Amino acid sequence: MNVYETENPTPMVGISNPLFTEYGVAVFVKRDDLNHPIIQGNKWHKLKGNLKHAQQTNKDCLITFGGAYSNHIAATAAAAKQAGLPSIGYIRGDELATHPEKWSHTLINAANNGMQLRFISRQAYRQKESETFLKNLTTEFPNAYILPEGGSNVLAVEGFASLINDIEQQCPDWTHLYTAVGTGGTLAGLIKHAKYRPNRTIQGVAVLKQADYLLPHISEWSKTETQTVNWSLLTDYHDGGYGQLSSELKAFKTTFETQYQIPLDPVYTTKMMYAFYQELKQGHLPKGSKVVLLHTGGLQGNEPKNQG
Ligand SMILES: Cc1ncc(COP(=O)(O)O)c(C=O)c1O
Known part of the structure; x- marks a missing residue:
């Protein structure tokens, strides 16, 4: 893989669950963890x-x-x-x-x-x-x-134009896009380059405590001349803080991985996926929503020597 060129788009895979049927939503995982073994997601x-x-x-x-x-x-x-x-x-x-x-x-x-x-x-x-x-x-x-x-900086934010482009091609009528948030650069890149539609929202899921301080950075990085897509930062799914994973979330990770054969990382994507399930159960997604869950990688975090 060349350092500067994107390969073919990473897969967008539909996943099913009785919960999704109950709430009337369609759910897809954008497998961007598959773009590179180490320079991942x-x-x-x-x-x-x-x-x-x-x-x-x-x-x-x-x-x-x-x-x-x-x-x-x-x-x-x-x-x-x-x-x-x-x-x-x-x-x-x-x-x-x-x-x-x-x-x-x-x-x-x-x-x-x-x-x-x-x-x-x-x-x-x-x-x-x-x-x-x-x-x-x-x-x-x-x-x-x-x-x-x-x-995360201005050039990093620009790097998400091609990813959003792929998402628009693979799932043109998406209504909700979920991503994990650490410094906010990824979320800002997605907001900046996504097409505005009134029924669209990008949801960032903060993996660290008291993440509200990121809001001004995200707003600044994602500024455009045109109307930006709706977005919000969910700050209640940090599960105790950066790098913390409760037994409930560990169990969620295992169940998800077994059910869909999609590995999650312990620091970012587990919390993002869990947040989506909770938001759905709380009735925050209207019937008919088309949800894209962005897998941002981080799978090196599963290596035994990385388990603290
Ligand atoms: C796997 C993974 N997902 C999401 C994020 C969050 O990205 P950002 O720092 O741009 O918010 C990171 C952090 O770098 C990450 O490693």
Whole structure:
């Protein structure tokens, strides 16, 4: 797979359930987790424009940030390798520097893909967007391309035009589109590029607590000259916070995976799918709705060494 070209559209598969029949809705899963084994799902869309820009501006390395289990770190390492750019990952948690035996699958994989890992304390990590931190970084790496945590920026948002295009082709009369939300870049990209229709809504499902702070970022990133599609951010489905998964959601994940033979990741897509079922049961979707559940990938999170 070329770093910049999208392959054939990933499948849009219909799924059935007595619950969907009861509430009179049609449900589809957009299997974007199948677009790449590691630069998977939303990561592909977010990274392609950034990598292209890094190359066009002759940057000599790519620097980014993340936690030990970050899908973004895994994907960026693989994408940078594919683009022939050296990469550096600033990883939260300096205790890992001297304990490689404790490294997650994500970190081992990123290192195997050539990413230089730099472990920093949680305190230093919190300062990563500060002027001083960035100044030190650009002094050490004057020609680096710096990607924020989660990879969300203006170019990442643009990367979702092709995905929405595929969705419009595969399911032109969709009314509801669900996606998981971490930093909000994916949701913003979908909002920005979706066609407005009065009966359409894009529902973001926040996987972290107190996610309302993301709203201004999402609004800013998704601004257009024309009327944007209706959207909202559901903030009550974090299940205790980022990376938390209750026994109820673990059971939901297993049942869903067994029933549809579609693997879910524990951090993002399980919560998104669960949120949809709850919204449906609460009567929030009108009869006749056509729902697309976007599988954004993250399946490396299922690796045993990534289970905390
Ligand atoms: C699998 C998966 N789905 C959804 C998201 C949320 O994306 P965003 O950070 O753009 O909101 C992420 C986060 O990066 C992710 O890894």
